[in-house]
Amino acid sequence: MRFSSKATTLLILIAVIAIAPVFFPSSYYFRVGSLIFVNGLAVTGLVVLIGYAGQISLGHAGFAGIGAYACALAPVHLGLHPALAAVFGAALSATIAFLVGRPILRLKGYYLAVASLGFGILVSMVLSNEARLTGGPDGMAVPELGLRGVLRTVGVDLSNTEFWYAFSGLVLVLGAWLALNLYHSPTGRALRALHGSEIAARTVGVDVAHYKLVAFVLSAVYASVSGSLLALQNKFITPDVAGFMHSIEMVTMTVLGGAGSVLGAILGAVILTTLPQVLTIFQEYEQLMLGLVMMLVMIFMRQGLLPSIARSVRGRGE
Amino acid sequence: MKFALTTTALALVLGIAAPAFADIRIGATLSETGPAAFLGDPEAKTLKMLVEEINAAGGVNGEKIELIVYDDGGDPNKARTFATRLVEDDEVVAVIGGTTTGTSMAIIPVFEDAEVPFISLAGAIEIIDPVKPYTFKTPHTDRMACAKIFEDMKKTGITKIGVISGSDGFGASMRKQCLEIIGEYGIEVLADETYGPTDADMTPQLTNIKGKEGIQAVLNPGFGQGPAIVTRNYAQLAVGLPLYQSHGVASDGFIELAGAEAAEGVRLPGTALLVAEILPENDPQRKVVTAYKEAYEKATGKPVSTFGGYAHDALRILVDAIVRAGSAEPSDIRDAIEATKGFVGTTGTVTMTAEDHLGLDLSAFRMLEIEKGGWKIVE
Amino acid sequence: MPELLQFLLSGITVGAVYALVALGFTIIYNASDVVNFAQGEFVMLGGMITFFAHAAGLPLPLAALIAIIATAAIGVALNKLAIEPARGAPVVSLIIITIGASIFIRGATQLIFDKQLHRFPAFSGDQPILIGGATILPQSLWVIAGALAIFFCLWLFFTRTLIGRAVLATANNRIAAQLVGINTNYVMTLSFAMSAAIGALAGVLVTPITLTGYDVGLALALKGFAAAMLGGMGNPKGALVGGLLLGVLEAMTAGYISSQYKDAAAFVVILAVLFAMPQGLFGRKSTDRV
Numbered sequence: 001m002r003f004s005s006k007a008t009t010l011l012i013l014i015a016v017i018a019i020a021p022v023f024f025p026s027s028y029y030f031r032v033g034s035l036i037f038v039n040g041l042a043v044t045g046l047v048v049l050i051g052y053a054g055q056i057s058l059g060h061a062g063f064a065g066i067g068a069y070a071c072a073l074a075p076v077h078l079g080l081h082p083a084l085a086a087v088f089g090a091a092l093s094a095t096i097a098f099l100v101g102r103p104i105l106r107l108k109g110y111y112l113a114v115a116s117l118g119f120g121i122l123v124s125m126v127l128s129n130e131a132r133l134t135g136g137p138d139g140m141a142v143p144e145l146g147l148r149g150v151l152r153t154v155g156v157d158l159s160n161t162e163f164w165y166a167f168s169g170l171v172l173v174l175g176a177w178l179a180l181n182l183y184h185s186p187t188g189r190a191l192r193a194l195h196g197s198e199i200a201a202r203t204v205g206v207d208v209a210h211y212k213l214v215a216f217v218l219s220a221v222y223a224s225v226s227g228s229l230l231a232l233q234n235k236f237i238t239p240d241v242a243g244f245m246h247s248i249e250m251v252t253m254t255v256l257g258g259a260g261s262v263l264g265a266i267l268g269a270v271i272l273t274t275l276p277q278v279l280t281i282f283q284e285y286e287q288l289m290l291g292l293v294m295m296l297v298m299i300f301m302r303q304g305l306l307p308s309i310a311r312s313v314r315g316r317g318e
Numbered sequence: 319m320k321f322a323l324t325t326t327a328l329a330l331v332l333g334i335a336a337p338a339f340a341d342i343r344i345g346a347t348l349s350e351t352g353p354a355a356f357l358g359d360p361e362a363k364t365l366k367m368l369v370e371e372i373n374a375a376g377g378v379n380g381e382k383i384e385l386i387v388y389d390d391g392g393d394p395n396k397a398r399t400f401a402t403r404l405v406e407d408d409e410v411v412a413v414i415g416g417t418t419t420g421t422s423m424a425i426i427p428v429f430e431d432a433e434v435p436f437i438s439l440a441g442a443i444e445i446i447d448p449v450k451p452y453t454f455k456t457p458h459t460d461r462m463a464c465a466k467i468f469e470d471m472k473k474t475g476i477t478k479i480g481v482i483s484g485s486d487g488f489g490a491s492m493r494k495q496c497l498e499i500i501g502e503y504g505i506e507v508l509a510d511e512t513y514g515p516t517d518a519d520m521t522p523q524l525t526n527i528k529g530k531e532g533i534q535a536v537l538n539p540g541f542g543q544g545p546a547i548v549t550r551n552y553a554q555l556a557v558g559l560p561l562y563q564s565h566g567v568a569s570d571g572f573i574e575l576a577g578a579e580a581a582e583g584v585r586l587p588g589t590a591l592l593v594a595e596i597l598p599e600n601d602p603q604r605k606v607v608t609a610y611k612e613a614y615e616k617a618t619g620k621p622v623s624t625f626g627g628y629a630h631d632a633l634r635i636l637v638d639a640i641v642r643a644g645s646a647e648p649s650d651i652r653d654a655i656e657a658t659k660g661f662v663g664t665t666g667t668v669t670m671t672a673e674d675h676l677g678l679d680l681s682a683f684r685m686l687e688i689e690k691g692g693w694k695i696v697e
Numbered sequence: 698m699p700e701l702l703q704f705l706l707s708g709i710t711v712g713a714v715y716a717l718v719a720l721g722f723t724i725i726y727n728a729s730d731v732v733n734f735a736q737g738e739f740v741m742l743g744g745m746i747t748f749f750a751h752a753a754g755l756p757l758p759l760a761a762l763i764a765i766i767a768t769a770a771i772g773v774a775l776n777k778l779a780i781e782p783a784r785g786a787p788v789v790s791l792i793i794i795t796i797g798a799s800i801f802i803r804g805a806t807q808l809i810f811d812k813q814l815h816r817f818p819a820f821s822g823d824q825p826i827l828i829g830g831a832t833i834l835p836q837s838l839w840v841i842a843g844a845l846a847i848f849f850c851l852w853l854f855f856t857r858t859l860i861g862r863a864v865l866a867t868a869n870n871r872i873a874a875q876l877v878g879i880n881t882n883y884v885m886t887l888s889f890a891m892s893a894a895i896g897a898l899a900g901v902l903v904t905p906i907t908l909t910g911y912d913v914g915l916a917l918a919l920k921g922f923a924a925a926m927l928g929g930m931g932n933p934k935g936a937l938v939g940g941l942l943l944g945v946l947e948a949m950t951a952g953y954i955s956s957q958y959k960d961a962a963a964f965v966v967i968l969a970v971l972f973a974m975p976q977g978l979f980g981r982k983s984t985d986r987v
Contacts, residue, residue, distance in 0.1 A: 025407070027402070027406045028402050028406040028407040029407075031398075031402040031406075032399065035395075035399060056789050056792075103968075103972045104968075106972070106975060107971055107975050109788050110788065110930060111926060111971055111976070111977070113732075113788070114967065115967075117923075118923070118964035118965075119964075119968070121964055122961055122964055122965070125958070125960060126961075128485065128490070131490060131494065136491070136494070137485070138420050138490070139394060139420050139423060139424065141423075160431065234395060234424060235427055236423055236424040238424070238487075240393050240395065240420070241395070244919065248796055251789065251793070252793050252796070255789050259789070276396065277399070277403070280388055284808055285804070286351075286389065286804070287801070287804030288804035288805055288808070290797075290801075291798060291799070291801025292801055294793055294794070294796065295794050295798055295801065298783060298786065298790045298793050298794045298797065299779060299794065300782075302787075351807065351812070351912075352912075355912070356813075356814070359813075511951075511956045513951075514960055517711075518710070518906055519710055519711045519948070521703055521704075521706070521707040521832075521948075522703065522707050522948045522952035522956070523952075523956045525704065525707075525952065543814050543910070546814070546816075546908060547906075550823075554834055555703075555825075556825075574816070575815075575816050575908055577816075577823065
């Protein structure tokens with residue numbers, strides 16, 4: 001497995017993040033880049049859940065919502081620094097994932113899909129209904145992270161988009177590093193075992209329920225941090241971040257690129273984040289094209305783009 | 319490697335996609351699709367139509383306008399990206415858009431940072447209050463719509479009402495602003511219900527409102543299919559009290575959806591646009607609204623809506639400002655927009671100042687009543 | 698208690714809409730284990746095509762017939778072009794394919810027709826029927842009758858007809874079904890045609906109540922999916938009961954507790970039911986093959 005090798009993956013990731021800006025004609029590209037990284041982070045978490053453990057979730061945007069609103073609310077109501085608020089949001093997401101995960105993960109396939117979907121919808125409903133706290137569907141402002149100012153005092157002066165490109169890129173590399181380490185750890189092996197066959201894993205003594213829960217909680221933390229980054233970057237947040245479509249978007253990115261590998265899933269994030277930007281030239285045909293791409297990739301590249309491409313490249317080499 | 323290739327390829331595609339250099343570039347990010355497509359679609363069509371018209375007539379200050387429209391699908395995050403793209407990549411001199419309050423609020427910081435004038439098409443008062451140097455808007459605030467409705471209620475002696483609002487952005491925001499000022503009119507809310515934007519039946523909520531002792535009228539802030547279904551359920555339950563809808567459904571389409579029979583007697587605050595034909599001959603808005611209505615209906619084959627009117631006013635104000643400024647520099651345009659005086663649009667007569675980036679007063683709203691499937695001005 | 702009765706009638710009306718959508722899911726699921734997230738688009742197409750055919754001057758029944766046939770054809774195309782080539786793909790890929798299909802259909806509809814909301818007249822007028830102080834619209838009776846009729850037909854189909862049993866056999870074990878001489882490709886095509894036709898019929902029945910527009914499909918699909926899962930996916934009885942239960946639950950919550958959280962209440966109950974009965978109320982027990 002050339003592409004899952006840890007060092008290669010991280011090197012590719014770091015190299016691309018560092019070199020890409022050379023080709024950027026305007027700071028709008030930094031904005032798209034940072035969005036890719038934010039999505040890439042959530043998607044890396046889903047690699048652990050979908051790719052490693054073989055579980056599905058159509059409600060992870062709920063955790064992104066918790067992370068995002070933690071950054072908006074905790075500084076105001078709890079007096080936390082926005083960075084700490086993100087950590088607080090992640091802890092909250094982990095706790096909720098732990099509590100919800102145990103009953104939900106007993107379900108399989110479509111039943112798991114509808115239960116996680118229900119969870120996501122509940123979160124977004126609370127966010128848009130509790131208007132006194134969250135500003136309702138119109139959203140609310142998020143305080144400044146303030147790190148850019150700190151950097152300026154030590155002589156690093158980045159524009160807003162440049163800063164968020166660098167910062168979310170850094171967090172993504174960190175997240176990918178953790179996920180890759182997990183893959184080769186005993187936990188990772190247990191997860192892959194239960195992905196292959198739950199019953200087989202159970203017979204060889206893997207605590208299936210425990211490891212599923214681990215994957216669920218971890219992926220919730222990734223989604224939460226990605227939501228926090230989005231909120232801090234946009235400095236404004238609405239309940240859309242927790243919406244059903246965002247959940248679907250996250251899963252689609254993961255599976256489209258290749259749920260089995262971190263790099264593949266991030267490629268999925270690259271494609272689905274840039275696609276709407278590229279498709280603007282087709283105007284009214286945008287939705288049509290998006291649906292078509294989703295179908296074609298899943299029909300012809302079942303393992304996702306990257307693994308399929310990797311296999312065909314290897315196949316030719318042999 | 320593959321990544322770098324993808325990125326370069328992408329940069330190339332985007333580079334090619336970026337339009338060739340034009341004289342005056344105006345950007346827009348609108349919700350042409352998604353839950354607010356109802357609003358964003360006529361807005362986009364209006365802008366495209368008007369720009370074509372202006373260019374055919376020789377452009378502005380002898381220069382052609384190039385319009386770049388993006389569809390944000392009502393997603394504030396997408397809108398933010400498109401706003402950045404308009405400012406940084408397309409290098410537009412001004413932006414119209416933000417169909418919803420959520421998208422508008424999300425993109426304001428981009429324009430304030432880049433010092434590019436921005437005219438929002440959304441309702442909430444937060445957009446222009448507090449005043450931000452580069453942010454303007456054309457629609458009445460929702461608060462003004464509430465005030466217009468409450469004035470009408472006061473006139474007819476209504477002091478106790480029930481509210482049923484959509485839980486979407488439009489309904490929730492208008493409900494909030496109505497409740498903030500309702501006290502000033504001595505009106506009390508006895509029942510406060512909501513419904514989801516895709517709900518199919520609101521009879522339980524209306525049954526509760528109907529069952530409350532003392533309610534004299536019902537107010538329904540919302541847009542899309544919700545108010546049409548509320549109106550139909552209202553007739554089904556034979557509630558029998560005056561029903562007030564919001565400016566969110568001020569279009570002929572609403573009467574069609576609700577059915578003329580169920581909609582009979584419904585009152586709502588609307589703009590002159592809806593009643594172009596029955597405006598008095600000497601009405602200052604008559605010329606503007608008839609011209610826009612005729613042009614739009616000819617170009618699209620669809621009836622005009624208030625929302626398209628907002629886009630109409632935004633573009634006209636912008637073009638007017640560019641002409642007066644005699645320059646297409648963003649800061650000059652900003653100053654000229656702020657100095658707009660006595661501009662007659664579809665929503666009313668606009669006079670902006672440094673403290674008021676909307677420039678409309680209540681007089682521009684007309685209280686309309688649906689009568690035999692058509693509109694009647696009640697004043 | 699006219700209020701209670703009114704809430705109940707409202708719940709049954711909405712529930713019948715959900716049940717109609719949920720019933721559409723069952724055939725495809727039974728034939729192929731695919732939950733077709735584009736099912737809501739079939740409902741939307743039923744309403745939209747009928748509206749535009751009617752607006753073009755065709756009488757309503759003819760317009761509805763055209764809509765149902767056209768939608769069935771689209772269902773067959775979906776199977777041939779997207780589902781058949783993806784046979785054996787994991788659940789998550791199939792979810793994405795059908796969601797992709799639904800985005801595609803929505804995009805095409807908005808291009809071909811428009812982005813406005815539409816309604817055509819109710820079949821038997823708008824005069825409410827009084828029942829013990831509560832009211833119901835005649836169109837609601839059409840929807841309820843439609844849901845019951847489709848349920849009954851499906852039940853007959855799956856238990857009394859050879860082809861219906863072939864569908865179940867295909868779902869159970871595709872290779873074994875082929876061995877006993879079932880043309881599984883034909884079974885799949887038929888199921889998609891039937892599901893799409895049921896969806897379109899649902900669209901025709903509910904549009905006078907719910908209105909239609911190019912983007913109404915997703916919300917309907919979600920509620921129908923939830924209803925089908927609540928009842929137990931694949932079982933027509935589950936779809937009917939799940940749909941009605943969901944509708945009544947929402948109406949009661951809106952009436953007695955809080956209209957803001959009625960959808961939340963529905964999902965809380967679904968979660969609770971699934972925790973207690975992981976296969977839904979009437980779902981078939983399944984065991985994993987090792």
